[in-house]
Amino acid sequence: MIRVKKVSRPKEIPLTEKLYLVEIAKGLAVTMNHFLKNLTNPRSIPTIDYPEVKRPVPPRFRGRHRLTKRPDGTPKCVACYCCATACPAVCITIEAGEHPDPQIEKYPVRFDIDMLRCIYCGMCVDACPEDAIRMDTGWYTVPERNREDLVYTIDMLLSD
Amino acid sequence: MERILFFIFGFVAVFGSIMVVSRRHPISSVMYLLLTLFSVAALFVLRKSHFIAAIQIIVYAGAVVVLIVFVIMLLNVAESKIPVERPTLAQGVGVVAAGLLMLEGALVGSRYGAQIEKAVDVGTVEAVGKALFTSYLLPFEITSLLLLAAIVGSIVLARKKF
Amino acid sequence: MLIDLLIVIVKIAIMLAFVLGLVPVLVWAERKGAAFIQDRMGPAKADIFGLRLAGLFHPLADALKLLFKEDFVPEDAHPLFYRLAPVFAMAPVLLTFAVVPFGDTIEIFGRKVPLQVADLNVGILYVFAFSSLTVYGIILAGWASGNKFSLLGGLRSSAQMISYEISLGLSIIGVAMVFGSLKLSDIARAQGELLFGVIPKWGVVVQPLGFILFLVSVFAESARIPFDLPEGESEIVAGFHTEYGSFKFAMFFLAEYVHVVVASGLIATLYFGGWQIPYLYADGFHLFGKVLHLPFALVVIMQVLAFVVKVLFFCWFFIWVRWTIPRFRYDQVMRLGWKVLLPLALANIFITGSVLLLFGGAKPL
Numbered sequence: 193m194i195r196v197k198k199v200s201r202p203k204e205i206p207l208t209e210k211l212y213l214v215e216i217a218k219g220l221a222v223t224m225n226h227f228l229k230n231l232t233n234p235r236s237i238p239t240i241d242y243p244e245v246k247r248p249v250p251p252r253f254r255g256r257h258r259l260t261k262r263p264d265g266t267p268k269c270v271a272c273y274c275c276a277t278a279c280p281a282v283c284i285t286i287e288a289g290e291h292p293d294p295q296i297e298k299y300p301v302r303f304d305i306d307m308l309r310c311i312y313c314g315m316c317v318d319a320c321p322e323d324a325i326r327m328d329t330g331w332y333t334v335p336e337r338n339r340e341d342l343v344y345t346i347d348m349l350l351s352d
Numbered sequence: 353m354e355r356i357l358f359f360i361f362g363f364v365a366v367f368g369s370i371m372v373v374s375r376r377h378p379i380s381s382v383m384y385l386l387l388t389l390f391s392v393a394a395l396f397v398l399r400k401s402h403f404i405a406a407i408q409i410i411v412y413a414g415a416v417v418v419l420i421v422f423v424i425m426l427l428n429v430a431e432s433k434i435p436v437e438r439p440t441l442a443q444g445v446g447v448v449a450a451g452l453l454m455l456e457g458a459l460v461g462s463r464y465g466a467q468i469e470k471a472v473d474v475g476t477v478e479a480v481g482k483a484l485f486t487s488y489l490l491p492f493e494i495t496s497l498l499l500l501a502a503i504v505g506s507i508v509l510a511r512k513k514f
Numbered sequence: 515m516l517i518d519l520l521i522v523i524v525k526i527a528i529m530l531a532f533v534l535g536l537v538p539v540l541v542w543a544e545r546k547g548a549a550f551i552q553d554r555m556g557p558a559k560a561d562i563f564g565l566r567l568a569g570l571f572h573p574l575a576d577a578l579k580l581l582f583k584e585d586f587v588p589e590d591a592h593p594l595f596y597r598l599a600p601v602f603a604m605a606p607v608l609l610t611f612a613v614v615p616f617g618d619t620i621e622i623f624g625r626k627v628p629l630q631v632a633d634l635n636v637g638i639l640y641v642f643a644f645s646s647l648t649v650y651g652i653i654l655a656g657w658a659s660g661n662k663f664s665l666l667g668g669l670r671s672s673a674q675m676i677s678y679e680i681s682l683g684l685s686i687i688g689v690a691m692v693f694g695s696l697k698l699s700d701i702a703r704a705q706g707e708l709l710f711g712v713i714p715k716w717g718v719v720v721q722p723l724g725f726i727l728f729l730v731s732v733f734a735e736s737a738r739i740p741f742d743l744p745e746g747e748s749e750i751v752a753g754f755h756t757e758y759g760s761f762k763f764a765m766f767f768l769a770e771y772v773h774v775v776v777a778s779g780l781i782a783t784l785y786f787g788g789w790q791i792p793y794l795y796a797d798g799f800h801l802f803g804k805v806l807h808l809p810f811a812l813v814v815i816m817q818v819l820a821f822v823v824k825v826l827f828f829c830w831f832f833i834w835v836r837w838t839i840p841r842f843r844y845d846q847v848m849r850l851g852w853k854v855l856l857p858l859a860l861a862n863i864f865i866t867g868s869v870l871l872l873f874g875g876a877k878p879l
Contacts, residue, residue, distance in 0.1 A: 213726065219838045225552045230550040232689075239555040379595065379657060384652070406639035410683070414646025415676055418653070422672045425657050425665060477636060477696055 203307055249330040254314045256331045259349045261322055267350060268324035271298040273326055275316035283309035286318060303346040307334050354400055365391035376434060378424045382417060389413045401475020519627070525631050526612075528703040533611055533779030537771040538573035538830070544833045547573065551837045562626050576619075580767075590660025591757060599658055600758070600765030603651025606644040607772045613637040614779040615699045615842040617789045617818045618796070629789070630699055631819065637698035638690055641780060644681050645735055649675040650777040651769065652737070652744055652754045659757035666755025670844065671744035674734060677851035678741075682731035684859035688724035688866045689784050702788030706795070714792040723862045725785045727855055732781065736853065743844055782821060789821040799844035 208214045227297050240247055249255065271288035287302035303316045316325050336342050357415030375381040389412045396405035474480075484492050542557070546569060549556025557569035565571075579602075587596055617629030635639050648674055656668020676710070688720040689711045690696050692705040734741040745753040755766045782788060793799050794811060798808040 216835075216839060219833060223834065223838045225548045226553060227547060230553060234555075237553055237555055238548075240555075241555065241558070373684050379592075383595070383654075401635065402636040404640065406636045406643050409643035410639065410646055414649075414679065418646075418649055418672050419675055421650075421657075422669065425653070425669055425672075428657075428665065477639075487684060 218267045249332070250329075253330055253332075254312050254317075254327040255329045256307070256326050256334055257316070257325055257344070257349055258329050259311075259346065260326060261350065267300060267303070268322050269347065270298050270305060270322055270324070271300040271303075272295060272321065272322060274319040278279065278315040278319035280313060281309045282317060283307075300346060303349060305344045305349065307342045307344055308339060354398055358395065361391040361394040361398070364388075365395065376436070378434075379421070382421055384423065385420075386413055386417055396475060399475065403477045403480050404475040444485070516773060521625070521627055522631070525629070526799075527874070529611055529616075529631055530608070532616075533608065533772055533775050534768070536825075537768055538577070538777050539731075540771045540774060540829055540833070541573040541576070541697070541767075542570055543830065544836070545569070547833050548837045551834075563814070566706050566876075566878055567652050570775055577764065580761055580764040585760045585762070588660060588757050592660070595654050595658035596757075597762070599655035600762045602654055602851070603648065603653075603769040604645040604772070607769055607776055610641050610644045610776045611772075611779060613640050613698050614776070614783050615702050615781075615788055616745040616821045617814055618703070618725040620814055628699060629814075630872075633697065633699050633842075636696050637701075638686050638696045638784075640732075641698075642679075642686070645682070646675070646679050648735070648769075648773065649701065650717060655758065655766070656744075656754040659754070660773045661757050662751040664754050664756050666750045667746065667756070670746070670750075671737060671754065672845055674741065674743060675855070676733045677848060678734035678855070681851060681855035681859045682735055684856070685724045685727035685731060686784065688721045688862050691863070691866050692717070692720050698783055698788075702790065703785055705787040706790045708793075712791070714787060716787045716790075721785065721862070721866070722764060723858065724866075727859050727862065728785065730783065730850075730855060732777045733832075734847070735778050735830075736770070738770070738774065740839040740842050742841060743847060746841065774829055774832045778825045778832065779821075781828050782824035786824050788824075791817060791820045 199272065262268055270291075271286050273286055273288075276284040276286050278283075283306040285304040285306075286300050288298040289301035291297060291299040312326055312327070317327055334342065365388050368384045368391060371384035372381045372388065375384060389408060392411075393405040393408040396402075396408060474483075548554075557572040558566060560566070560571040560575045562571055573574045574609040582790065587593055593866060612631040613634055615628065615630035615633070616807045619626050619668045621627070626799065645647070652671040652675075653668045656671070659665075689701060693701045693705070701717075705716050707716065710718065713719055737744050743753075745755070750756075755763055758766060793801045794808075794813060796810060797807055798804070799808070821838070
């Protein structure tokens with residue numbers, strides 16, 4: 193059963209509103225005020241001039257991934273597959289190789305993140321036991337011209 | 353110059369009106385009707401009747417034909433459903449007879465009076481206004497009554513309940 | 515003979531350059547003004563060698579884009595009328611500007627040259643006749659596109675235009691009665707007089723009700739917001755130009771802005787003194803019995819500039835209103851046209867006639 197809710201309406205519209213003209217003049221005054229305010233003081237416009245000016249990113253913002261490095265420059269990642277397992281979008285592909293240092297078992301030969309699949313949930317970061325993957329680059333647009341270019345390889349992820 | 357223009361616009365007017373009756377699609381007919389109205393308005397201008405020319409365009413081209421187009425568009429008959437008319441013998445005879453009649457009229461007219469008068473101020477704003485409000489005041493007012501009756505009649509017809 | 519022809523051609527060229535040249539500026543003003551009214555930045559990115567000029571190059575880029583797009587005809591469209599419609603939309607509007615005077619009569623090479631393309635003795639009726647033809651562009655576009663939304667737009671526009679033409683015509687009659695002429699040049703000249711020696715006898719002063727009626731009707735005639743039901747993009751996609759692309763769309767776009775310029779020119783001429791500047795006459799300023807003499811050439815230039823400024827102001831007014839008022843509903847448009855504007859216009863004529871008969875010294879026949 194559909195119930196109809198009665199909305200009360202003003203019974204009598206005053207003459208000034210019925211005439212339209214007064215109300216239109218009021219509206220014109222409002223828009224003119226905005227126009228003049230923004231014309232004389234363009235800095236008050238909240239628009240951010242995007243590609244040139246970027247909105248400041250909060251510190252815990254989840255942006256594009258990066259792989260952290262050891263002091264000697266090699267990736268911290270030990271290819272444990274924790275991130276790939278945790279990833280709900282299945283966008284991480286890891287191929288492990290044997291590390292020359294016997295203290296470290298494995299290292300990633302291949303570490304690809306398909307940015308087209310990534311949903312920026314940050315679960316890979318939570319899952320990592322080595323603090324090897326982070327999303328703190330603050331970089332949120334990843335436009336490319338080809339799909340292939342959006343599969344980020346280990347070199348790209350290590351570069352910053 | 354005036355004569356050349358008269359022949360040009362006269363030809364366009366006749367051509368347009370022939371096309372109006374011979375086109376298959378109503379919208380094409382209407383566009384040719386528009387052309388005819390325009391060339392007739394141009395003929396009025398040649399006779400220095402600017403007022404009548406302007407009124408011709410405002411009333412006929414601007415309002416009446418728009419209403420005709422409005423109705424055609426509302427009905428919007430599909431192109432395939434428009435009946436194909438084939439010319440019959442009677443139609444052919446009619447066209448020839450009409451042509452002969454016009455020729456005869458022109459001949460008789462040229463023989464007895466009916467000369468091309470100099471353009472006079474009968475179609476200017478002042479002349480039309482004066483004529484309407486002095487010598488033709490009664491017909492003018494009766495026309496307005498007729499129109500009023502037509503409006504009332506159409507409202508009565510349009511209303512569902514009486 | 516030849517020089518007369520040359521003068522006419524030059525006048526036409528100036529007029530066309532003015533009207534068509536104003537269009538990109540108006541498009542820019544519309545976008546930028548809308549942005550500022552809505553607290554945005556507006557177009558600012560297009561540049562030539564790094565020069566941006568607050569987005570002034572955007573209309574240029576748009577025009578180029580529209581020129582280079584594919585010029586197609588939809589399958590269901592009527593091929594001839596589909597192509598003809600943009601021309602029908604554009605031509606009558608441009609023709610209307612021919613009778614708008616942009617200055618007083620001047621003398622060049624010993625000839626009297628009125629600063630007006632055509633000084634017709636039925637000027638107002640001419641305006642009226644051609645403004646009533648603009649509807650064909652929209653109707654034809656709506657019908658020939660073979661699209662139901664276009665057809666709806668065409669139907670709406672034909673009903674709307676016929677309704678508002680009546681109040682438009684009747685509201686101008688008041689002006690013609692006061693100034694006693696249908697010639698636009700006479701009307702503009704008559705507005706140089708003073709009422710009671712102080713107030714300029716502008717159309718808006720002697721015909722305030724007529725001015726409001728004319729303004730509303732002209733908005734409806736040019737199908738601008740709040741009367742842009744033929745387009746109604748939130749209801750019928752884009753109305754009559756849904757199926758148009760490339761430069762055929764650009765023609766409609768151009769026609770809309772030319773319509774705005776022409777309407778502004780008419781408002782300025784009929785109700786705001788045309789090229790007249792108050793207290794400025796052929797030999798200089800006359801104010802409170804004192805005279806400030808100015809050379810005639812300077813006066814003419816000032817008057818033409820005054821006309822341009824008035825036109826620009828009303829163009830801006832069109833834009834300003836567009837970003838203030840929402841669109842009317844269809845039944846509201848019809849009710850406003852027939853039940854409010856038409857009786858008011860008739861009342862205006864009656865009152866004007868009575869006042870002229872009682873105080874104006876008009877002779878009864």
